[in-house]
Amino acid sequence: MFITPHNDEKILAALREGDESAFLKIYDEYWYKVFLIAYKRLGKKDIAEELTQDLFLKLWEKRGSLRPQKIDSYLFVSIKNSVIDHIHSGMVANKYLDFYKAFAELSCTGTQDIVEYDELSEAIEHGLSKLPIKTQRVFKLSRLDGWTPNKIAKHLNLAEKTVGYHLTKSLKYMRTYLREYLLISLLFVQF
Numbered sequence: 001m002f003i004t005p006h007n008d009e010k011i012l013a014a015l016r017e018g019d020e021s022a023f024l025k026i027y028d029e030y031w032y033k034v035f036l037i038a039y040k041r042l043g044k045k046d047i048a049e050e051l052t053q054d055l056f057l058k059l060w061e062k063r064g065s066l067r068p069q070k071i072d073s074y075l076f077v078s079i080k081n082s083v084i085d086h087i088h089s090g091m092v093a094n095k096y097l098d099f100y101k102a103f104a105e106l107s108c109t110g111t112q113d114i115v116e117y118d119e120l121s122e123a124i125e126h127g128l129s130k131l132p133i134k135t136q137r138v139f140k141l142s143r144l145d146g147w148t149p150n151k152i153a154k155h156l157n158l159a160e161k162t163v164g165y166h167l168t169k170s171l172k173y174m175r176t177y178l179r180e181y182l183l184i185s186l187l188f189v190q191f
Helices: 005-016 020-042 045-061 071-107 110-129 133-144 149-156 160-190
Strands: none
Touching: 005 020, 005 071, 020 045, 020 071, 045 071, 045 160, 110 133, 110 160, 133 149, 133 160, 149 160
């Protein structure tokens, strides 16, 4: 059944009550459309999928407090905002990285590179240790070993959507954690 303006209210009301079938109707109807919006703006399938999954996860988690008039407008505006936030956070991280690279070129030696690499590796391990075990495993298999979500799902005997959830959760946390780590590191390097 396609969602029309006539049954938008009914489906939203059912969603607010925790009706999983209402959520699945919304998911089935809009997932690909939302993904396409993100993909067209980013040009990266994995990031577009991650942002889309995250949006639908938020929709389910906040279903009781959401009061959109139309489902499609809410989802399309939300994904556009997520894309903008993602681009902005990437720009901020790139500025720190560019600064670090420029400064590192002036002051690095081979030994110092090894020490910094070890420190960064320790920071990643420390950040990961704060996450649940399953989320850590999914992150490591994806980002450190280069596995696809499908391969991870089969290996860990999980649904691919569950893998997507763990990736989204771990990536958000690690971005924040490593951004703070880089800021602190840069402050110490300057002084």
